[in-house]
Amino acid sequence: MNYFELFDIPVSLQVDKNTLAKKYFELQKQFHPDFFTQATEHEQSEALEKSSQINKALKVLKNENETIKYVLQLKGLLEEEEKYQLPPEFLMEVMELNEELSANSQQQINDFETEIYEPVKNSIENFSAETTSTVELLKVKEYYYKKKYLQRILDRIDG
Structure with a gap:
């Protein structure tokens, strides 16, 4: 169950x-x-x-992030401790953000998070186990990993 x-x-x-x-x-x-x-x-x-x-x-x-992870696991699209490859351009943007950590970084990261959410917003907000496609869920998976990456930077700022 x-x-x-x-x-x-x-x-x-x-x-x-x-x-x-x-x-x-x-x-x-x-x-x-x-x-x-x-x-x-x-x-x-x-x-x-x-x-x-x-x-x-x-x-x-x-927890929305944990729920996304759980649903992706239920669908067989995400494995525990999976080594997911994020796009190089995303990694470059994050590396630049990481190098320039400042008081303004929190807002930059929040803006970046909004930017990466936009392409999957409809899939997340209108998810249906019957009609949401695997392609859409794979985009949600990428979003999940990107958000996880950004969260690590936010944790460093807060910590």
Whole structure:
């Protein structure tokens, strides 16, 4: 059972946070280990495992980047620890940004992120498990890796 099935929500690259929270609380009422203190050891163990799975799913589905990664993995388009090759021109732009880190860099990176989001905006915002093509998802995959790269620079600025 994947995380979307667990929460009984449609597969999406942008999960509705209100629906997610509502479903989370429903599931926790049903499976939280505190409600199984009088149950058998086996039932307690199952409740603990289910609750843990619910918490992991929540962590992924409430983070847009993790959700994109998860959907791409479900579709067989992204592997854990994959060595993805980003376009050289993107890497050159990022290298220049990285070398010129300043107080203004945060805004430059945010602008750059907006720029790389634009080509995949429609695919992400209107994702459908039935109609979104593999070609569109491969573009989303590239966006995911580009954004991840930019996040590393932002982390350096903040850290």
